[in-house]
Amino acid sequence: MRIAAGISPWGKVRPTICFSSGLGQAGDPEIRRYFTLLRDTSGGLFTLAGDENDWLQPIDRDGLAKLETDADTVLRFGSGA
Numbered sequence: 001m002r003i004a005a006g007i008s009p010w011g012k013v014r015p016t017i018c019f020s021s022g023l024g025q026a027g028d029p030e031i032r033r034y035f036t037l038l039r040d041t042s043g044g045l046f047t048l049a050g051d052e053n054d055w056l057q058p059i060d061r062d063g064l065a066k067l068e069t070d071a072d073t074v075l076r077f078g079s080g081a
Contacts, residue, residue, distance in 0.1 A: 005034040008041035016043035016071065018064055019056065 004015035017038065035055045038045055047056040048064065059067075068074050 001034050004042065005037045008038060014041070014043035016067055018046040018048065018059060018067065020048045
């Protein structure tokens with residue numbers, strides 16, 4: 001997320017981010033700073049988790065598949081668990 005927040009202000013890319021689970025650390029000031037920047041400069045912030053918050057739009061698997069199909073590049077990061 002930090003990389004996306006760092007490159008999105010360039011205007012040459014518009015990262016779209018989808019979280020597969022809830023945002024347990026959304027209250028962290030550094031995380032909130034990235035969300036604030038990405039909300040203004042990204043192609044969209046989504047979640048599959050269905051949790052309600054100010055930052056993320058809910059999306060289902062079909063919607064995510066459409067985003068991936070329309071994207072030039074898709075990167076996936078796991079939780080490491």
